[in-house]
Amino acid sequence: MKHIKYKFSNSSTDFYFAYGISHLKEVTDPKATVLITDENIFRAHNKRFKGWNTIVLKPGEEFKVQATVDSVIEQLIGLEADRKTTLVGIGGGVITDITGYVASVYMRGLRFGFIPTSLLALVDASIGGKNGIDVGVYKNMVGIIRQPSFILHDMIFLNTLPQREWENGFAEIIKHACIKDAAMFRELESMSLKKYQKNKTAICQLVQRNATIKAKVVQQDEFEKNERRLLNFGHTLGHALENQYDLMHGQAVSIGMTYACHISEQLAGFKQVGKVVKVLEQYQLPTYTSFDKQKAFEVLKMDKKRERKEMNYVLLEKIGKGVVKSIPLIELEKIISSL
Ligand SMILES: NC(=O)c1ccc[n+]([C@@H]2O[C@H](COP(=O)([O-])OP(=O)(O)OC[C@H]3O[C@@H](n4cnc5c(N)ncnc54)[C@H](O)[C@@H]3O)[C@@H](O)[C@H]2O)c1
C-alpha cells in the first residue's frame, strides 16, 4: 500500500496504490457517492458494490457517446445527486472517461475519483484528467481536462480481466517504455504476459511504475503544450484505424506504434524498429496490417494534434526517447501512402 499525492496546476490527485476497494469509504462518504460501472464488472464483482448507489452501464466503446452521458445524467437526477455528490468510476477506460466527463458537466462540476479495473485504465486512462466521448469515428472528439480527486487501485479486479484486455493494456505499457524508459523496455523484453500474470509483485510494480510515468508527464505539461504530446506515440494513426476497423484501443495503438517506428526511421534516424516490433509481438499485439491508406489519412488529418497544415507526430530517436516532430500534411500523406 502506498499513498502519493500528485499536484497539478490547480488541483491534486491522491493515488492509493494497492489499497483495495474497502478503503473507498475512507475517501468518500457512501451516502453522498454514486458509483458508475459497467455490466461486466458489476456481474463479476457484485458483492463489492453492496451498500453503494450504483449506475450500471452497457460495456464497450460504442457506448462512450453522448447518449450514454444523457442517460447517466437522468439517473443522477433520479438519485437526487447534488453538488456535494462524488462520482466514482469503477471500470476500464470507457467508464473512467464517461465518469470524468459527466462529473465535469453535471451541475457544472462534481468531485470525482476512479477505481480503474482494466490494465489499460490502471496505467493510462484513469490518469491525467482527460475525460471525453467519441463522435462517430472521431475518437475523444468532445471532452475536458479535469483531474480526479483520487485514484484507488484494487488489483483484485484484475483476476477477472479477459486475456485480450491484458494484451490491450500492454500496448500502453510498451508505449511508455518506448518514449520514456529504456530500462523498462529491457524488463519487458525479458518477461512475458504469462510471467507477469503469475507474478503479483511484478505486475503490481509494473502498474505503479507506469502510473508514475504518466502522472509525471502530465504534471509537467497538464494542458498538452509539449511533453504530454509524447503520450500520443502510436495514437495518431492508431485512432484513425480504431473505430474505422473496430479494433481494440491497444491493438490500434500497437499498429500505430509499428508504423510510427518506420516514420521515425525516415525522419528521426531511429534504428531499433525490429526491437519494438518484436516486443509488441511478444505481448500478442498486432503490428503490420493492411488498411486503406487514403481513408486512414482522411480521418487522421482531423486529429487533435493537427495545427493548421501541419501534424505534430510523435517519433522515436531511440528506445526510451520520444520526440515530437511537426510534419506538413502533404508530406505526411505521401509517407502514409508509402507505408
Ligand atoms: N482519458 C485518457 O487519458 C485515456 C487514455 C487511454 C485510453 N483511454 C480510453 O480508454 C478506453 C479503453 O479502455 P479499456 O481498454 O479499459 O476499455 P473498456 O472500459 O471498454 O474495458 C475493456 C473491457 O474489459 C471489461 N473489464 C474491465 N475491467 C474488467 C475486470 N476487472 N473484470 C472483467 N472485465 C473487465 C469491460 O467491461 C470491457 O468489456 C478507450 O475509450 C480510450 O479512448 C482514455
Ligand SMILES: [Zn+2]
Ligand atoms: Zn491510448
